[in-house]
Every structure is written in C-alpha cells, then in structure tokens.
Amino acid sequence: MRAYISAISAVSRALGIVAALFLLSAVFSVSHMVFVRYVLNQSTVWQTEYTTYAIVAATFLGAPWTLLVKGHVNVDLWQLSAGPKLRGVLEGLSGLASMIFVGLIAYAGWYHFEEAWVNGWTSETVWAVPLWMPLLPFPVGMVVLFLQYIAEMMRLALDGATDPDAPLAHQTALFSETTAEPRS
Known part of the structure; x- marks a missing residue:
C-alpha cells in the first residue's frame, strides 16, 4: 500500500511541475502577445488560444498535486x-463521493477526447489546432486525480483521520515525499 501511495504521489508531484510549466508558458505567451500587438503593431494568431489551453491544462493536470497537498476547497466544520x-x-465518505464525481468526469473527458481524435476535430481559428491536444489533459488529470484519491483513502486507512491541530508536512512538499508521522 505504501508503495502505491508513494508512486501515485510521485506522479501527482510530476504533474504539478508540468502544470506549473504550462502556467509559465501561458505567461510567456501573453507577454509575447502584448509585444507583438503593441510594440510591433501586428495581429496575433495563436497566443490567446494557446494561453487558454495552457491554463486549462494546468488546472486539470495540477488537480492531483492539489489533492496531495490538501489544497482543494474543503468545508470541514463537521x-x-x-x-x-x-x-x-467523514473523510472517507468525502473521499468516496469525490472519487465517484471524478470518475464520471474522467469518463466524460475521455469520451470527448476520443471523439476529437477519431473525427479529426480542429479549432475554428486561424491556428486550427487539432482539438485532441488541448483535450488530453482533461482525462489524464482526472484519472490521476482518481488514483490520488485512492492513495489518500489508503493513507487514511493506514494513518487514520487527519489531526486538525497537527501541521501536515506534505502540504508544502512539491519535490519530496514527506507526510505527517503515523499515529501509534
């Protein structure tokens, strides 16, 4: 179980880095767009569309890392x-409900990606990017998010419920595998 948790956590951290790189590339794309429009006084072709796709990809690919560091919105009054x-x-029920939701979203994302792939869909812009490329991060991110939920459920079974007073060391760990100490 611990090997699975470590492996999926490593994949989630890697996708977190990929998501950060997508956001960085979106910043560069917007900077390039501003330069081309306002300094060179030319029109842009691909920058707006790429920036949109990069931010969406970062959102879906970064979701497993966000779960790993407990960064998702959580109403935890009870x-x-x-x-x-x-x-x-309560944490287990919340995890199961989230897994069902994420599983359905992953299926819908895969279905939409496959349709774009099989039918050769392209965007209706001058750039005409094949739509399977910006759609791929959707099912990939959701499948890894589902697997990260499984890892979190395993962590819950092994270590017990999260202690609200104890700091969670793995909340800020992007590059290393550190978690809260198991209870005795």
Whole structure:
C-alpha cells in the first residue's frame, strides 16, 4: 500500500511541475502577445488560444498535486468538531463521493477526447489546432486525480483521520515525499 501511495504521489508531484510549466508558458505567451500587438503593431494568431489551453491544462493536470497537498476547497466544520473516529468516517465518505464525481468526469473527458481524435476535430481559428491536444489533459488529470484519491483513502486507512491541530508536512512538499508521522 505504501508503495502505491508513494508512486501515485510521485506522479501527482510530476504533474504539478508540468502544470506549473504550462502556467509559465501561458505567461510567456501573453507577454509575447502584448509585444507583438503593441510594440510591433501586428495581429496575433495563436497566443490567446494557446494561453487558454495552457491554463486549462494546468488546472486539470495540477488537480492531483492539489489533492496531495490538501489544497482543494474543503468545508470541514463537521470534521473539525468531530472526534477522531467520526472524522475518519467523514473523510472517507468525502473521499468516496469525490472519487465517484471524478470518475464520471474522467469518463466524460475521455469520451470527448476520443471523439476529437477519431473525427479529426480542429479549432475554428486561424491556428486550427487539432482539438485532441488541448483535450488530453482533461482525462489524464482526472484519472490521476482518481488514483490520488485512492492513495489518500489508503493513507487514511493506514494513518487514520487527519489531526486538525497537527501541521501536515506534505502540504508544502512539491519535490519530496514527506507526510505527517503515523499515529501509534
């Protein structure tokens, strides 16, 4: 179980880095677009579309890393006021509900990606990018997010519920595998 958790966490961290690179490339794309439009006084062809696709790709590919560091929005009023056992049950139910949702989204993303691939869809812009390319991060990110949810459920089964008073070391760990100490 720990090997699976480590492997999926490593994949999630790698996708987090890829997501950061997509955001960085979007910044460069916007900077290039501003230069071309306002300094060279020329029209742009691909920059706006690329920036949109890069930000969406970063969102979906970065979702597993965000779960790994517990960065998703979480309404945890009941969890914080509950005892450790009930907190574990609530975290488990929340994880299962999220897995169902993410699984459905992953399926829809794969279906849409496959349609674009098989039918040779392209964007309706001058750039005419094949749409399977910007659609691919959608199912990939959601599948890895689903696998990260499985890892978090395993972590919950092994280590118990999250202690709301204890700092979570793995919340800020992008490059290393560090987690909160297991309870005895």
